[in-house]
Amino acid sequence: MVYIQRRETFSASHRLYNSSWTEEKNFNVFGKCSNKRGHGHNFQLIVTVKGIVNPETGFVMNLADLKNIIVNNIIDHVDHMNLNEDVPFLKEIIPSTENLAIVFWEVLSPLINNQGANLHCIRIIETENNSVEYFGK
Amino acid sequence: MVYIQRRETFSASHRLYNSSWTEEKNFNVFGKCSNKRGHGHNFQLIVTVKGIVNPETGFVMNLADLKNIIVNNIIDHVDHMNLNEDVPFLKEIIPSTENLAIVFWEVLSPLINNQGANLHCIRIIETENNSVEYFGK
Amino acid sequence: MVYIQRRETFSASHRLYNSSWTEEKNFNVFGKCSNKRGHGHNFQLIVTVKGIVNPETGFVMNLADLKNIIVNNIIDHVDHMNLNEDVPFLKEIIPSTENLAIVFWEVLSPLINNQGANLHCIRIIETENNSVEYFGK
Amino acid sequence: MVYIQRRETFSASHRLYNSSWTEEKNFNVFGKCSNKRGHGHNFQLIVTVKGIVNPETGFVMNLADLKNIIVNNIIDHVDHMNLNEDVPFLKEIIPSTENLAIVFWEVLSPLINNQGANLHCIRIIETENNSVEYFGK
Amino acid sequence: MVYIQRRETFSASHRLYNSSWTEEKNFNVFGKCSNKRGHGHNFQLIVTVKGIVNPETGFVMNLADLKNIIVNNIIDHVDHMNLNEDVPFLKEIIPSTENLAIVFWEVLSPLINNQGANLHCIRIIETENNSVEYFGK
Amino acid sequence: MVYIQRRETFSASHRLYNSSWTEEKNFNVFGKCSNKRGHGHNFQLIVTVKGIVNPETGFVMNLADLKNIIVNNIIDHVDHMNLNEDVPFLKEIIPSTENLAIVFWEVLSPLINNQGANLHCIRIIETENNSVEYFGK
Numbered sequence: 001m002v003y004i005q006r007r008e009t010f011s012a013s014h015r016l017y018n019s020s021w022t023e024e025k026n027f028n029v030f031g032k033c034s035n036k037r038g039h040g041h042n043f044q045l046i047v048t049v050k051g052i053v054n055p056e057t058g059f060v061m062n063l064a065d066l067k068n069i070i071v072n073n074i075i076d077h078v079d080h081m082n083l084n085e086d087v088p089f090l091k092e093i094i095p096s097t098e099n100l101a102i103v104f105w106e107v108l109s110p111l112i113n114n115q116g117a118n119l120h121c122i123r124i125i126e127t128e129n130n131s132v133e134y135f136g137k
Numbered sequence: 138m139v140y141i142q143r144r145e146t147f148s149a150s151h152r153l154y155n156s157s158w159t160e161e162k163n164f165n166v167f168g169k170c171s172n173k174r175g176h177g178h179n180f181q182l183i184v185t186v187k188g189i190v191n192p193e194t195g196f197v198m199n200l201a202d203l204k205n206i207i208v209n210n211i212i213d214h215v216d217h218m219n220l221n222e223d224v225p226f227l228k229e230i231i232p233s234t235e236n237l238a239i240v241f242w243e244v245l246s247p248l249i250n251n252q253g254a255n256l257h258c259i260r261i262i263e264t265e266n267n268s269v270e271y272f273g274k
Numbered sequence: 275m276v277y278i279q280r281r282e283t284f285s286a287s288h289r290l291y292n293s294s295w296t297e298e299k300n301f302n303v304f305g306k307c308s309n310k311r312g313h314g315h316n317f318q319l320i321v322t323v324k325g326i327v328n329p330e331t332g333f334v335m336n337l338a339d340l341k342n343i344i345v346n347n348i349i350d351h352v353d354h355m356n357l358n359e360d361v362p363f364l365k366e367i368i369p370s371t372e373n374l375a376i377v378f379w380e381v382l383s384p385l386i387n388n389q390g391a392n393l394h395c396i397r398i399i400e401t402e403n404n405s406v407e408y409f410g411k
Numbered sequence: 412m413v414y415i416q417r418r419e420t421f422s423a424s425h426r427l428y429n430s431s432w433t434e435e436k437n438f439n440v441f442g443k444c445s446n447k448r449g450h451g452h453n454f455q456l457i458v459t460v461k462g463i464v465n466p467e468t469g470f471v472m473n474l475a476d477l478k479n480i481i482v483n484n485i486i487d488h489v490d491h492m493n494l495n496e497d498v499p500f501l502k503e504i505i506p507s508t509e510n511l512a513i514v515f516w517e518v519l520s521p522l523i524n525n526q527g528a529n530l531h532c533i534r535i536i537e538t539e540n541n542s543v544e545y546f547g548k
Numbered sequence: 549m550v551y552i553q554r555r556e557t558f559s560a561s562h563r564l565y566n567s568s569w570t571e572e573k574n575f576n577v578f579g580k581c582s583n584k585r586g587h588g589h590n591f592q593l594i595v596t597v598k599g600i601v602n603p604e605t606g607f608v609m610n611l612a613d614l615k616n617i618i619v620n621n622i623i624d625h626v627d628h629m630n631l632n633e634d635v636p637f638l639k640e641i642i643p644s645t646e647n648l649a650i651v652f653w654e655v656l657s658p659l660i661n662n663q664g665a666n667l668h669c670i671r672i673i674e675t676e677n678n679s680v681e682y683f684g685k
Numbered sequence: 686m687v688y689i690q691r692r693e694t695f696s697a698s699h700r701l702y703n704s705s706w707t708e709e710k711n712f713n714v715f716g717k718c719s720n721k722r723g724h725g726h727n728f729q730l731i732v733t734v735k736g737i738v739n740p741e742t743g744f745v746m747n748l749a750d751l752k753n754i755i756v757n758n759i760i761d762h763v764d765h766m767n768l769n770e771d772v773p774f775l776k777e778i779i780p781s782t783e784n785l786a787i788v789f790w791e792v793l794s795p796l797i798n799n800q801g802a803n804l805h806c807i808r809i810i811e812t813e814n815n816s817v818e819y820f821g822k
Contacts, residue, residue, distance in 0.1 A: 564742075564743065566741055566742065577742060577747070578742075579749060641743065642742065642743035643743070644738075644742070644743030644744055645689075646687045646689065646738045646743055646744060646745055647738065647743045649687060650687070650738070676692065677691060677692040677693070678689075678690070678691060678692075678748055679689070679690045680687060680688065680689050680690070681687070681688040681689075681690070681733075682687050682688070683686070683688075685686065
């Protein structure tokens, strides 16, 4: 079993806000992250896939295919977007980094598992100090 | 003459948009960066100050003072903000990285020149691939 | 179960030295790291916490709280200090990076577990080439 | 149980090519990576070793010894080399990053296990976007 | 006058070798870099352009245009190539990083100067420890 | 004229302290940096040399020679040392990063100018946020 990792990046804005709370409670919990007009980040998305090495290619999975799956299904939908309003598959959630990781797992897992390998981890780096990992359960 | 550099970071959203143009022209020039609801970045701001080394301290300028000047006058006003709408000193401009560098120079230059040193360069890193420098003229 | 990571940094000096050994044996085992007057590093401390995502906030744990726990209980005690002499909770040990990781775990684990989440890993990066991880057992 | 990591770097060229295939099939699978005269990378090799902390030294294993094992047995054989042709222990394989990780494990594992610690992971970073991990089974 | 920077990356192999010298003299001067079958790097190319900020766009030059000029005229010709043999515009030179910087300047300078801005600097980072800058004279 | 850069790293401790001042004035000016037992950093030293490219080698100066000059004359004297007490050529100064840059220039400049090239800049990175540059006048 070998683990391969592919990194892609996207820039997006978001706002942390629970619409069932008052403005004041939102500010108490989320601080500056609840700013009404949003703020943004350069996010890094790191996808880890595990599998057996194919002796004909030396690959767990062709990285060009993995890149295309990530770009077509995630990056093209979130890059230079507002994560609260522009992305259909994020509509029902608070776009915290934790929730992004869970939703990206749900989008990518069936597509990668189709390739004879398995999604192992979604890591999202929000800033140089903050990141999140999700292993699917 | 010795040059010292201090780095601070901020996360913000912006939209590149010229209000005297049509939506279509904005999209042709600015592409995804003109997305209506904004997108965002983790910006790095690197301020270079030049001066003579004070023999009593070994310093061009106390970095704690430089940090306070940058944080109080720039970072606290732009971090977790929407650069098009939330920041009074950015109100009249398109918040491109070039324009941010020029405005930050205008804010910081008199404050630093008060300290017996001189502002030399404002550098802003927008993404790992894109950055801007301004030397004040 | 989602894993969140917070990075903080500190600068400190230390000396690797076993007081029950001769100077010569210390030099043979620890090399330049046993230099009598100490040497120093910019350390990075990366704390990983695991837990369930709270549906009201989208958070495993508020990163502002996690930051405060790390800064108040570790960083404020070790930053710009001599790890052999200035830090009460490091008094009885050789301040190798391995031992720092174990002691920091003991300090942080009960404080984080009070927050409804669990400490998962202490990682300390000593230089760009050397780092240590401890998972608590 | 504590985990320590040592990073070393090497620059090398390789070509991804299956000699039992036509040129055309090689290009379809490996793309530009099959270019006849090779291409190259600055690889980072990160070796993780796990063990108990020795109370006399505070070390899982002396990092100077770990560095020497890695440099003498891997780096000196691959740095500034062509991985398809210059390295005896890579002769029979396609030098994909996956296969490098598996072979480096086989070389290093018995040498490290001799030191009273155990090899835990071989990580190879090929570019800032692509990396591989192998845990030995 | 504002300076903008765009970074692109490429992976390539090269060999430092003066064909008018003996093998032995080549090894004495170039060391492992003269290895017959080549070795390789992940190069970073950083292009700095200077100009006036256009008040209609806030740009010195559209970064999308700058990216296209660099990718079409440099990256597509050198990425995953052998710099000694595969690249017509490098044919007559020893592909040291210094010479790459000079040749890339000659390729890019007229194309960028066509855009109403001016090429200011070519920087090439060969490894995390080695880099080169060229300002065109 | 081409500029080449070589990076080397060292770990050291220092204390910012003016012996003609009281403890209290030292603390007011230098803060935690005046801690009696010192603190430390992983410093990066980046040396920029300028010169003409030698057509026989493609080099401004052999990087192996530049590395040896830096390591033998600076790194071996400061790595894993206390900069206030262990380094003869730093004895008379406050070891601020500014003063380190000036002294390192004085040490390296004549040695590099002997090689048919010229020292252009000493850059010292003290932490990821603080650095200093000196151009020799």
